[in-house]
Amino acid sequence: MDRISAIIVGAYTVIFVFGGAITVFAYRAFTRTGSKRLKALSVGFGMATxxxxxxxxxxxxxxxxxxxxxALQSLATAAGFVVLAYSLQTNFSTTTPMGHSTK
Structure with missing residues (x-):
């Protein structure tokens, strides 16, 4: 493996590990709260990861x-970012398990 390939593999490994962790954290938050925003957030990070x-x-x-x-990784990241932007911009309205409305 040449030096550039090693750098790329190293960077992708870091992206995969931390992107995976963020995806899991966002999904756990979604399951606790029922927030559709958090669900979309976890999907966006998951797509990129x-x-x-x-x-x-x-x-x-x-x-x-x-x-x-x-190119494939760039397309996946772009698609994930579109979902991330959607999750942060869209005005979802859900009721949490505690009965509170979230937006």
Whole structure:
């Protein structure tokens, strides 16, 4: 593995580990509160994280050229960010288990 590939694999590993953690935290918060915003937030982070795993896995297994892997990861990140923006901008209205309305 050349130096640039090693740097990319290292960065993708960090993205996967911390993106996965954020996805789990957001999903746990969703299950506690029932907030649709938190559900969409976890989906957005999950999309970006899974895209990273698939792209770097595909590259390391020889299924994708490096530039194809980077393009796939970029598309997954872009789609995840669209969902993240949606989760933060949309005015969801739900009732929490405590009976409080959230927006």
């Amino acid at each position: 899974v895209g990273t795993l698939v792209s770097i896995g595909g590259h390391q297994l020889g299924l994708l050229a490096l530039l194809d892997a980077v």
